[in-house]
Amino acid sequence: MNISLLLLIYLVGAIATFASGKNNARTVAIVISFIGAIFWLVFYGQIQSATVLTESYTWIDSLNIKLSFLVDGLSYNMLGLCALLLPIILLTTNQQQFKNAHILYSLVLFMTFAMCGTFMAIDGFLYYIFWELALIPIFFIGLLWGNDEFRIRKKTMITFFIYTFAGSLFMLIAFVYLYAKVGSFNWNVLKSAALSVREANWIYLAFFLAYAIKIPVFPFHTWQANTYEKSPAIGTMLLSGIMLKMGLYSILRWQLPLTQGVEKSIVNTIVVLCIIGVIYASLIALRQNHIKRLLAYSSMAHVGLIAAGAYTNSFDGTQGAIIQMLAHGFVVVGLFYIAEIIHSRYQTYLISEMGGIRQQATKFSSFFLILVFASVGLPGTFSFIGEFTLLYSLYDMNIWYAIFGGTTIILGAYYMLKMFQHSMLGNVNENTFTDINTKEFVLLTVLVVVIIGLGFYPNPVYKIISLTPIL
Amino acid sequence: MNTLIVLSGLAVIILLLEIFNFRKGIIPLTVLGLGGAIAATLCPETFVKTELYNMVHLSPISKWFSILFIILTMGIVIMGHDFYKDRITKLSDFISLKIFVLIGAVCMIAFEHFVMFFIGLEILSITLYVLAASNTEKIKSNEAGMKYFLMGSFASGFVLFGIALVYGATKSFYIESIAEFSLIPNVPLWLPIGFAMIVIGMLFKIAAFPFHFWAPDVYQGAPLLTTTTMSTLAKVAAIASLFKISAAMQGIMPDMYTQLIYILIICTMFVGNIVALKQTNIKRLLAYSGISHAGFMMYTLLSIETSANELLYYTIAYATAGIAAFAVVIYATVNKEEELILHFRGLGKRSPLMALILSLALLSMAGIPILSGFFAKFFLFKTALSNGYVGLVIFGVINSIISIYYYFKVILNMYTFKDNEHQNIEVSSSVVYPVIAILFIAINIVIGMYPSLILNLA
Numbered sequence: 001m002n003i004s005l006l007l008l009i010y011l012v013g014a015i016a017t018f019a020s021g022k023n024n025a026r027t028v029a030i031v032i033s034f035i036g037a038i039f040w041l042v043f044y045g046q047i048q049s050a051t052v053l054t055e056s057y058t059w060i061d062s063l064n065i066k067l068s069f070l071v072d073g074l075s076y077n078m079l080g081l082c083a084l085l086l087p088i089i090l091l092t093t094n095q096q097q098f099k100n101a102h103i104l105y106s107l108v109l110f111m112t113f114a115m116c117g118t119f120m121a122i123d124g125f126l127y128y129i130f131w132e133l134a135l136i137p138i139f140f141i142g143l144l145w146g147n148d149e150f151r152i153r154k155k156t157m158i159t160f161f162i163y164t165f166a167g168s169l170f171m172l173i174a175f176v177y178l179y180a181k182v183g184s185f186n187w188n189v190l191k192s193a194a195l196s197v198r199e200a201n202w203i204y205l206a207f208f209l210a211y212a213i214k215i216p217v218f219p220f221h222t223w224q225a226n227t228y229e230k231s232p233a234i235g236t237m238l239l240s241g242i243m244l245k246m247g248l249y250s251i252l253r254w255q256l257p258l259t260q261g262v263e264k265s266i267v268n269t270i271v272v273l274c275i276i277g278v279i280y281a282s283l284i285a286l287r288q289n290h291i292k293r294l295l296a297y298s299s300m301a302h303v304g305l306i307a308a309g310a311y312t313n314s315f316d317g318t319q320g321a322i323i324q325m326l327a328h329g330f331v332v333v334g335l336f337y338i339a340e341i342i343h344s345r346y347q348t349y350l351i352s353e354m355g356g357i358r359q360q361a362t363k364f365s366s367f368f369l370i371l372v373f374a375s376v377g378l379p380g381t382f383s384f385i386g387e388f389t390l391l392y393s394l395y396d397m398n399i400w401y402a403i404f405g406g407t408t409i410i411l412g413a414y415y416m417l418k419m420f421q422h423s424m425l426g427n428v429n430e431n432t433f434t435d436i437n438t439k440e441f442v443l444l445t446v447l448v449v450v451i452i453g454l455g456f457y458p459n460p461v462y463k464i465i466s467l468t469p470i471l
Numbered sequence: 472m473n474t475l476i477v478l479s480g481l482a483v484i485i486l487l488l489e490i491f492n493f494r495k496g497i498i499p500l501t502v503l504g505l506g507g508a509i510a511a512t513l514c515p516e517t518f519v520k521t522e523l524y525n526m527v528h529l530s531p532i533s534k535w536f537s538i539l540f541i542i543l544t545m546g547i548v549i550m551g552h553d554f555y556k557d558r559i560t561k562l563s564d565f566i567s568l569k570i571f572v573l574i575g576a577v578c579m580i581a582f583e584h585f586v587m588f589f590i591g592l593e594i595l596s597i598t599l600y601v602l603a604a605s606n607t608e609k610i611k612s613n614e615a616g617m618k619y620f621l622m623g624s625f626a627s628g629f630v631l632f633g634i635a636l637v638y639g640a641t642k643s644f645y646i647e648s649i650a651e652f653s654l655i656p657n658v659p660l661w662l663p664i665g666f667a668m669i670v671i672g673m674l675f676k677i678a679a680f681p682f683h684f685w686a687p688d689v690y691q692g693a694p695l696l697t698t699t700t701m702s703t704l705a706k707v708a709a710i711a712s713l714f715k716i717s718a719a720m721q722g723i724m725p726d727m728y729t730q731l732i733y734i735l736i737i738c739t740m741f742v743g744n745i746v747a748l749k750q751t752n753i754k755r756l757l758a759y760s761g762i763s764h765a766g767f768m769m770y771t772l773l774s775i776e777t778s779a780n781e782l783l784y785y786t787i788a789y790a791t792a793g794i795a796a797f798a799v800v801i802y803a804t805v806n807k808e809e810e811l812i813l814h815f816r817g818l819g820k821r822s823p824l825m826a827l828i829l830s831l832a833l834l835s836m837a838g839i840p841i842l843s844g845f846f847a848k849f850f851l852f853k854t855a856l857s858n859g860y861v862g863l864v865i866f867g868v869i870n871s872i873i874s875i876y877y878y879f880k881v882i883l884n885m886y887t888f889k890d891n892e893h894q895n896i897e898v899s900s901s902v903v904y905p906v907i908a909i910l911f912i913a914i915n916i917v918i919g920m921y922p923s924l925i926l927n928l929a
Binding site for chain 1: 834839840841845849852853856857861864865868871872875876879883886887921922923926927
């Protein structure tokens with residue numbers, strides 16, 4: 001059995017979901033997502049015995065472009081993030097929530113297909129196509145099912161699309177330039193291209209532009225908060241939980257290995273940019289009243305730290321980045337789900353209109369608190385391991401990087417707890433807040449169990465990470 | 472040669488059908504005849520190349536270009552079935568004019584002798600002047616025909632003068648012997664001048680900067696089906712023949728020529744894209760987008776030895792998307808005075824399929840994978856980079872980004888509407904437009920998924 005069948009599951013699933021009609025679409029999509037998750041789990045044993053799974057099929061002979069896939073520890077982790085988060089994300093929706101549900105759910109599955117393809121493709125051209133394909137569904141999800149007035153939403157989504165597309169075109173130039181040099185898009189061949197320092201610098205920067213916009217790294221982040229705010233919850237979760245990780249993954253998989261001759265000063269500049277982003281985003285998050293925007297900026301702070309760690313190109317940095325990508329994925333999906341639960345009760349995202357919910361909904365606020373702690377990186381949660389390793393890698397590079405990067409934990413604790421205080425504590429709210437129902441309880445439990453379970457016993461993840469040859 | 476004979480016969484027969492009062496048969500017969508023309512193109516040449524029969528010759532690449540032209544014409548002619556419903560008495564004229572455009576296009580790509588080329592160019596141009604002005608009741612259509620005729624004949628004059636100068640220098644009309652002659656050192660000065668004049672004329676035909684001013688007005692004024700023909704068939708034929716002439720002449724052009732083309736490409740792309748941003752009429756928008764695409768197609772003029780297939784691929788991607796897009800435009804703007812982008816509001820609800828097709832066609836033009844427009848641009852960028860034109864690629868990318876904005880403006884418009892507004896849109900009841908649109912977008916997607924199909928052709 002080939003792991004690329006996972007792609008086929010999602011692609012066929014997307015078509016099946018579309019064909020199943022408005023009423024059954026959600027059920028079909030959820031079934032497909034579970035099949036995908038199980039399919040992923042089946043390969044756990046296989047990847048440990050084989051270390052690397054590769055496949056290759058012919059596609060465009062005349063240009064030496066192949067449908068090649070490679071799954072090693074890094075890819076397998078990312079695929080896991082995709083495969084495991086998808087059922088959770090789909091289950092957070094309600095049966096009657098969306099108009100034209102069959103289109104929405106098939107777009108979601110199609111996007112998962114493209115994202116999994118990005119994590120698997122080892123041919124640069126194929127990778128680029130998957131990378132772009134993932135963008136189109138999320139654009140339409142945000143556009144057609146988003147919040148707020150259509151006119152405003154349209155502006156936000158088109159900015160998002162053009163911004164991201166523009167960045168990735170520069171990555172395409174980098175790929176084509178490398179291709180013109182070596183005559184192949186295969187990762188191994190591209191890696192062995194003999195680049196002068198100048199070429200390496202430019203290619204490094206072209207890649208950086210694409211990934212910095214996607215992640216986003218300061219100062220390329222301006223699309224993010226608006227897009228998160230306007231997208232429907234399901235879109236925000238996909239964006240922040242999985243799609244951002246495409247950029248981080250690509251740094252580790254493509255940018256760093258392909259441009260090893262890059263000058264140290266450029267690397268330093270970029271790490272500094274990432275750290276500026278961390279502090280900048282944290283400070284803005286302090287001032288936010290809109291819960292989704294706050295989470296967007298907090299997410300930007302966290303991924304900024306991941307990017308900084310990844311760009312150190314050290315063993316610890318890479319390892320920390322992989323762990324933190326997973327941890328952040330689960331935590332941020334949980335937090336956006338919390339925001340969505342509040343919105344479903346109160347029809348508002350503004351923190352100032354909440355308050356005093358804890359006394360009415362104790363279970364809910366307990367989950368919220370655990371997720372807040374996980375986001376802050378409290379020891380015992382999975383995020384702690386990730387952030388700690390990342391900061392350690394920054395410390396190795398320059399102690400000041402670690403000191404400034406570390407402020408994310410302090411500031412993060414401040415704005416996250418402040419948000420918790422203003423939304424959950426205080427006088428009893430006049431509006432009734434029904435506590436979470438069984439479905440919400442189960443979903444939040446799953447997320448919390450993953451976050452805390454891996455926090456105490458991260459061995460399975462480490463085991464897979466150790467299978468990554470580029471480490 | 473076979474192709475031209477079949478097509479000419481077909482065009483005359485179609486004209487005659489009117490006399491026999493056999494209107495119903497016109498379209499089926501034309502499609503059949505065009506199918507026959509494709510077969511004739513694919514068959515080996517009956518006429519051996521001798522002293523007498525050497526003015527036209529189909530090289531492998533021009534064979535595939537001819538087939539592309541024929542397929543495009545097929546799509547246009549089939550759409551004519553419903554487009555000319557109100558003017559059924561003139562049907563045979565319109566259809567045979569379309570075939571004459573095709574004959575001109577095939578001459579322009581298959582020529583060996585410059586007289587053949589000029590005849591082809593004039594058959595194509597004059598037919599288009601007539602077609603542009605064919606909606607005699609509309610003042611805009613008359614204006615379009617007049618404008619196109621005045622400016623187009625001026626451009627033809629340039630081409631003719633250029634041919635004369637080239638003949639003066641080389642003592643030959645045959646492109647092969649001209650190519651041989653141009654390799655000799657110290658050619659007379661008027662050979663490059665003549666060539667430059669031919670290039671100017673052809674740049675006019677493909678609507679490249681700074682000869683692009685006619686395009687938006689003429690596209691807007693002409694009847695929609697004529698606009699379709701101009702923006703797909705005529706543009707593709709012109710760029711293909713410019714490519715062929717440039718291939719023969721590249722030996723003689725000074726280095727400055729490359730720089731000039733380089734600058735023209737950049738200007739053409741920028742002018743097309745930036746002006747397109749502000750358009751409210753879909754025909755003008757597509758005209759400007761066509762101008763920017765002409766700029767992209769001109770990339771191939773900088774790497775003539777290796778780019779023939781890439782040009783073929785680009786033209787197929789552009790023309791199939793163009794026909795699909797125009798089919799939807801015709802479908803959605805029946806009985807409208809003007810074809811405003813606003814008229815597309817709510818099309819996403821009114822007829823989701825056609826809205827999807829227009830979206831796909833525009834996305835292909837914008838260069839989004841996996842539609843073929845992306846690969847087309849990718850191949851151009853690839854060749855440009857391996858020839859060291861890094862700057863050109865960066866400008867190309869910037870232009871792709873700009874173009875996203877106006878393509879998306881149309882797409883978003885189709886999916887924007889107030890409640891029930893979509894019920895007011897009047898769309899054509901014909902099945903012909905959807906069928907053609909689906910067919911051409913399918914070709915577009917298939918060659919996007921399997922680019923090897925085209926790249927391995929010739």
